[in-house]
Amino acid sequence: MGPTLRVDVWSDYVCPFCYLEMPVLEQLRRERDGQVTISWRAFELRPEPVPTLDPDGEYLHRVWGQSVYPMARERGMALRLPPVQPRSRKAFEAVAFARDAGRFDTMHLALFRAFFEHGRDIGEVAVLQEIGASVGLDPDRLGADLTEGRRTAGVLEDECAAAAIGITGVPAMVLSRPGGGERAYLLSGAVPYAALAEAVERALAEPGG
Numbered sequence: 001m002g003p004t005l006r007v008d009v010w011s012d013y014v015c016p017f018c019y020l021e022m023p024v025l026e027q028l029r030r031e032r033d034g035q036v037t038i039s040w041r042a043f044e045l046r047p048e049p050v051p052t053l054d055p056d057g058e059y060l061h062r063v064w065g066q067s068v069y070p071m072a073r074e075r076g077m078a079l080r081l082p083p084v085q086p087r088s089r090k091a092f093e094a095v096a097f098a099r100d101a102g103r104f105d106t107m108h109l110a111l112f113r114a115f116f117e118h119g120r121d122i123g124e125v126a127v128l129q130e131i132g133a134s135v136g137l138d139p140d141r142l143g144a145d146l147t148e149g150r151r152t153a154g155v156l157e158d159e160c161a162a163a164a165i166g167i168t169g170v171p172a173m174v175l176s177r178p179g180g181g182e183r184a185y186l187l188s189g190a191v192p193y194a195a196l197a198e199a200v201e202r203a204l205a206e207p208g209g
Helices: 016-020 024-031 060-074 087-102 104-116 127-136 139-148 152-165 191-206
Strands: 005-011 036-042 170-177 184-188
Touching: 005 024, 005 191, 016 024, 016 060, 016 104, 024 036, 024 191, 036 152, 087 127, 087 139, 087 152, 104 127, 127 139, 139 170, 170 191, 184 191
Parallel strands: 005 036
Antiparallel strands: 005 170, 170 184
16 A cells, blocks of 8 residues: 555635646545545635635636636636635635534535535525535534634634645645655645646655654
């Protein structure tokens, strides 16, 4: 089986490039089954009081036209520029609830799809309850959890960890070996599979464990 590698992925549900990196990470999971553990972590690009982006503004239309749509076509994914630009903290809290219920993977994907394929406002508790119900979560329990902010501390903990290692944008992937000391590899952006696979090879070759 070989050594185990941990891949921490900081992402945001309102970041199209984070969604676009999902098939790359899924390919890594398939091809390195048993050797790689992938852990998705929270990173709010625009937490309070940072202003959210204008859904109709020139900036978003330019970025989507120049980068998002071409990459989506290349990776065989269907994204469209959402009509809303919500804050994402509640979405992170909802997926933390899903993790404890054994539904992380399905909720994680459902949140990205809800925003980038259906244009839903994933900052609204009622919307998150509907998405949660669609993947088998109890919407009432989820709603109470979100309203009371039971998972907020965990979201902030992920963001503090990102800040501590200098992550300022997402997606950001940190590759590390348990017992490998301080040595780690950081990849930024929606990198192609070849680049990720090369970094994984280097990290697995490091002495450690």
